[in-house]
């Protein structure tokens with residue numbers, strides 16, 4: 348679906364910003380770009396969807412070197428960028444009708460799309476009067492309107508309240524179920540963990556690691572557990588090393604004598620792993 352080999356890109360022709368980036372994305376995958384602000388996530392997306400074309404190396408998307416993309420390429424991709432480009436003087440419905448008229452492919456029904464993201468009752472309101480979250484939802488359905496094979500989503504849950512963020516995540520997973528490939532840009536590790544089959548850690552225009560969230564987290568396993576136990580009517584706590592649990596006399600004694608009341612292990616988050624591998628925080 349996507350093959351990137353030795354990609355280099357610079358905004359000012361002097362200092363290379365994206366450096367020697369290579370990765371692939373398989374059909375049907377949700378692939379995440381995870382990194383702090385300014386890491387180059389949006390730049391990479393813009394290269395992949397043919398907006399920035401003065402790159403070196405090879406960027407093959409849907410069997411097209413994106414430098415040479417044509418109109419047909421845009422029939423197959425859907426793009427939802429962080430700052431949605433919508434027509435403020437048109438209503439939500441007029442926006443979707445206009446965008447669907449740009450494609451040769453059969454589009455989804457605009458009103459049904461609006462209803463799906465809770466904008467049905469605002470279909471005839473001017474987009475200039477929409478809130479940021481409403482614009483985000485409109486931009487998302489605009490990107491899936493023509494049922495593209497490949498979707499680029501840039502921070503699709505940013506600015507949304509928890510209910511709509513949930514709805515958006517469910518819709519993204521639905522798109523995957525329908526066979527679409529999705530490139531998801533985020534600095535939200537929870538979204539990345541929940542949605543992505545694989546993620547790329549991006550810092551300073553470079554990919555520092557790629558893998559499945561669980562596999563990346565396995566790199567930094569929980570090392571210690573804490574537990575609580577009853578000792579002569581008094582609740583006490585203890586700590587033990589996970590790998591040596593069977594040799595920990597105090598822990599084993601409480602276990603065997605049935606006095607354990609709780610056990611907790613501190614699981615690493617994707618952010619912990621990100622920090623360990625890149626030396627940087629996500630935000």
Ligand SMILES: Nc1ncnc2c1ncn2[C@@H]1O[C@H](COP(=O)(O)OP(=O)(O)OP(=O)(O)O)[C@@H](O)[C@H]1O
Pocket residue numbers: 358364382383384385386387388389390391534
């Ligand atoms: N058009 C441009 N001209 C020059 N520099 C740019 C341009 N667009 C982005 N940059 C620079 O490229 C770097 C990466 O920006 P980019 O938008 O790709 O980061 P990002 O990881 O998407 O960040 P965020 O999470 O804040 O959106 C930043 O230093 C930014 O200032």
